[in-house]
Amino acid sequence: MKTKFIVTVFAVLLTLAFTSCETKKEKHEESITFPVTNPIQKDTIINQEYVSQIHAFQHIELRALEKGYLQNIFVDEGQHVKKGQLLFQIQPTIYQAEAQRAASEVEFAKAEYDNVKALANQNIVSQNEAVLAKAKLQKANAELQLAQTHLKFTEIRAPFDGIVGKFEDVRLGSLLDEGELLTTLSDNSKMWVYFNVPEAEYLDYAMQDKNSEKDHVHLKLANQQIFQEEGIIETIESDFNNTTGNIAFRATFNNPKGVLRHGQTGNILWPKELNNVTMIPQKATFEVLDKKFVFLVDEQGKINSQEVKIVGELDHIFLVKEGLKLNDNFLLEGLRKVQNGDHIEAEKVDPTSVIENLHLHAE
Known part of the structure; x- marks a missing residue:
């Protein structure tokens, strides 16, 4: 009985040892290899985005005259x-009566002038009286025109x-x-879109060597859709806003379908060319207190966090201003599985293929 118990215990211990070895073997076999890659540099175009106000090409107040x-x-x-x-009609009765009275005065003054002129031609009256009669006629005509103008002002067109x-x-x-204000009238066939540009960006724009062509921009509407018509930057205001340090630009958009209305808001998208800009996948970064970081991997596989300065972004891509060199290796995936100071098994991945396939494997 005792021997049987000892054999059973031994068998259990042997099983546990075997299981432990298998577990260690599995863990060893399942040790993760982390993909790493480098930044790349390419020429690209990004859209600078500016909050904008949309105004009708002509927008006026209609008031009673x-x-x-x-x-x-x-x-x-x-x-x-x-x-x-x-559009509107103000009761014209009084103005009609005044116009009729003025017309009668003209008829009377004309008859008087014709009579005096005939007598003056016969030297029955002096020429001075004819001149006075003519002046009275001219005055009557002026008063008739004034009355007709007041009458016309009762119609708001x-x-x-x-x-x-x-x-x-x-x-x-x-x-x-x-x-008194009645309503407004807007000509929406063409729209003026105003947006504020910081001083530094204005200087970059103003100091460029430009040809005769004007810059084209796009308009992102409140529903995040891009307006179908392209806009053209036509004017810049003369003065900077000393409070904000911005200056207003104006882009003009044709509005053939009348989609845009006076007073709308949107965002101007202004394409900017960037030469030899450093690119990394967005998924290779993590954020701490509004700052972006990557995990650099050295030749021994040690991980160290590195802050990167972002100048812009494309789909699944960050454009880096500072913080990375082209020969720096950084962790591409598995950022949540490691921490600063860890050592990993790294597998190098071609950076060009990473960037080209981001849209297929975006996390």
Whole structure:
């Protein structure tokens, strides 16, 4: 019995030892090899992004030019109108009466002038009286033109093709004061997009050797879609904003389908060429307190963290300004499995193939 117990215990110990050896063997066989690679340098184009304000090419306020009751509204908010189209009508009764009175004065002054002129030609009256009669006629004509102008001002017409804005608390029968705001009118066929550029970037732009062609930009809308029309940078404001250190640029976009409206916001995407810029995969970096780091791997496989300065980004790629040399090896994958000071088995991966296949293997 005792012998049997000893044999059983021995068998168990042997099994445990064998299992332990197998586990160590498996661990040894499963030891991870980490891929490492180098940065590469290439010419590329990145989009500098700027918050922008979108304005209609023409955007004006329509105001009452005469005092009176609002008799008719011929359009609705948001309606497309043509140049010269009648929008509002102020009650014209008083102005019509004044115009008729002025017309009567003209007829009277003309008859008087014709009579005096005929008498002057016969030397019955002096030429001075004819001159005075002519002056009275001219004055009457001027007063008629003034009355007709006031009458014309009771009709508010569109000065250009555009879109009618919101009505500003005006309804049929409202008593309007001279100069009271009725609505706005926007010509959205072409849009002006304003964006602020920091002084350093302005200087880079201003000091370039430019040809006659203007820079083209794109517009990213609030829904993250890119507007279908390209814009052209046309003007720069004369003064810097001393508070922000920025200067305003203006890009012009055609708006054939009327997608853009006055007052919208978006982001200008301005393509910038970068020569021999250092590139690394985004997945090879980690972040600590808003700073980007990579794990450098030396010849002995030791890991050391290294901060990198990012100048821009593309899809799955960071563009590095400082922190890496072209011959530096950095950890490509498995960043969460290691820590600073660890030693690893490293397998070198061609950096060009890494960059070219990022979109296929992006984490």
